[in-house]
Amino acid sequence: MEILLIIIIGLLHAGGLYMLLRRSMFKMIIGLIFLGNGANLLIFLLGRLVKGKPPVMEDGMKVFTDIYADPVPQALVLTAIVIGFGLQSFAIILIKRVYKVLQTDDLDELNSTDEEI
C-alpha cells in the first residue's frame, strides 16, 4: 500500500509540475490542483499507515500497548483539503475573469504588467 501511495504521490507531483510549466492558464490551475492533492497524500502517508488499529485509547487504559492509528495527519489533511479547495476555487474564478477581460489563455501574452515601464 505504501509503495502504491508513494508512486501516486510522485506521479501527482511530476504531473503537477509539468502542467505548471505549460503556457496555458487552464493547465496551470490543473497543475496546482495536482500538486495540492500530492501534498495532502504525502501528509497522509507520513502519518504511517496502519490497518485496523484504534486511534484513541479504550476506557480504562493509560497508555497504548499496541501500534495505534495516528489521527493527527487525517485532521491535518482534512484542514488542508478544505483550505486548498477554497483557494483553488478562487483561482478558478480568477482565471475565468482574466480570460474574459484579456481574451487569451496564453500565459506568454500576460506580460503587460512586466513590460510597460
Next chain:
Amino acid sequence: MIILPIIFQFVAGIILLFFWRKTTIQKVLSIIFSIIGLGISIWLFFLVWENGIMTTQSGDWKAPFGISFVADTFAVAMVLLSSISGLAVSIFSAGSMRKERLEFGYFPIFHFLIMGLQGAFLTGDIFNLYVWFEVVIIASFVLLTLGGKKAQLEGALKYVSLNLLASTLFLVGIGFIYGLTGSLNMADVAIKLDNLANRGLVNVTSGIFLVAFGIKSAIFPMYFWLPASYHTPPAAVSAIFAGLLTKLGIYAMLRTFTLMFGGDEFMGDILVILAALTILSGGLGALLQQNLGKIFGYLIICHIGFLIAGLGMYTELAIMGTVFYLIHDIIVKTNLFLVSGLILKINGTQDIRELGGMYKNFPLLSLLMAIPLFSLVGIPPLSGFWAKIFLIQAGLQTNDYVLIGFIILGSFLTLWVIARIWGEVFWKNGVELPKKANGLYFSQMSRIDQFLMVFPIVLLSAISLYIGFGAENIALLSQRITSELMDPSAYIEAVLGLKTITP
C-alpha cells in the same frame, strides 16, 4: 489572553460586514477599531516586556498536543508593528479609497488580513502557521483583485499562482516535519529535530521551507511575481502588502531557522549567496524602472536581501541587525507606498518622467516625504543607518567581506534610485499634465480626505524618526529579541509547560 489581538480583529471584521454598503460608517469604525487594536497590541507588548514569554494552550490541551499560542518579544513586537501599519493604512484608505472598492467589502477583508498576520506572528504551531498563512493570502488575493482592472487581474494571476505553489511546498515541508518528529508544536519539533540522526533529511526539509518562504518573501530567484503585481492595486493595498506580507515570510524564516533548524552552516552559506544576489537584482531592477510603484517594488526586493543576509551570517550581531532592519523596514516601506499613493493623487500619474515640480508646489509635503525616502537609504541619523551598521559589523566579525561589499553596493544603489526620484519628481521643473476626466485629484478632495491622506504619512514618518533618533531603545529591543531567538531554551520551556504563565 494573548490571542486577544487576533480575536479583536476578527470581531472587527465581522462587525464591519454588517455595514456592507454604508461606506462612511465603515470608514469611521475601521479607524476606531484600528486604534483599539493598536492599544491592545501596546498593552500586550508591555505585558510581555515585563513578564517574559507568555503562552496560551487553546482548549487547555497541554502542549505539544494542542495548538499553542506563544507571545515572545519578537512576536509581540511584530504584532505591534503590524497594528501601527494597519492603523496608518486604515486611515489612508478612508481618505483615498474609491467608493466602488469600499462597497465590496474592502474594510472587512482588510481587518481579516491583519488578523491573519497577527495570528501568524503569535502561533507556536507549525500547521497553525500554515493556516494563518492561508488566511493572509486569501485576504490578500481579494484585496489585490478588488476593483477588477485589467492590470490588477493580470498581476493577481501571477501573485495567486506563485503563492499557491509556495503554500503547497510549505504543506509538503510540514508533512516531512510530522513524518520526522511526530509533532507539530514548534518547540517540541525543535527538541526532536536536534536529536535526530538523519541530518540529510532535516536539511532537505529546511530546503523546502526555504523555497516556500522564499517565494512568499520574494528572495532571488523567486521574486518575479512581486514587481509584476505590487504596483497594480491602489496604493493603500500595496502599502500593507509591502510593509507586512513579504515580511511575514521573513518572520517565518527567522522563526523556523533559528528555532527548528538552528544555525546549519550549509543553509547559512546558501542564504548569504541568495542575499547578495537578491540585493543586486532588486537594486538594479529599481534603477531601470520609471513607474514609482515598480521602483518601490524592486526596492522591497533589494532590502529583503539585507534581511536574509543577517539570517545567513547567523551570529548574535547579525540577527540583531536583521531584527532592527525588519522593524525599520516595515514602517518605512508602508510609508513609501503611501507616499507614492499621495503623489499619484496629486499628479494623476506615477511615471517619474512626467512628474516634476513637487518641491516648488508643495514644499512642506515634500520635506515630509523626504523622511521615508532618506530613511530607506540610511542617511545618518535616520532609521536605516543603524540597522546597516549592525549588519556590516556582523559581516566584519565573520569575515564575510564579499557580503559587506554587496550590502554597501545595495545601499549605494538605493541612494542612486532615491536621488533619481528626488531629482525627477521633486526638483525637476514640472510640466502641466493633461487632467484625466474621471480621476479625483488631491486638490479637488475635501479637507477631511486631504487630512486623512497626509496624517498617516506624518504618523509613520514620526515613528521612523523615533527609530532613528531613539535607536538606543530599538537596539535594546532587538537585542532582547535576538537573545531569545538565538537561545530558544526559554521559548521551549515556556511552551512545554515548565514555566507556563497564563493570565
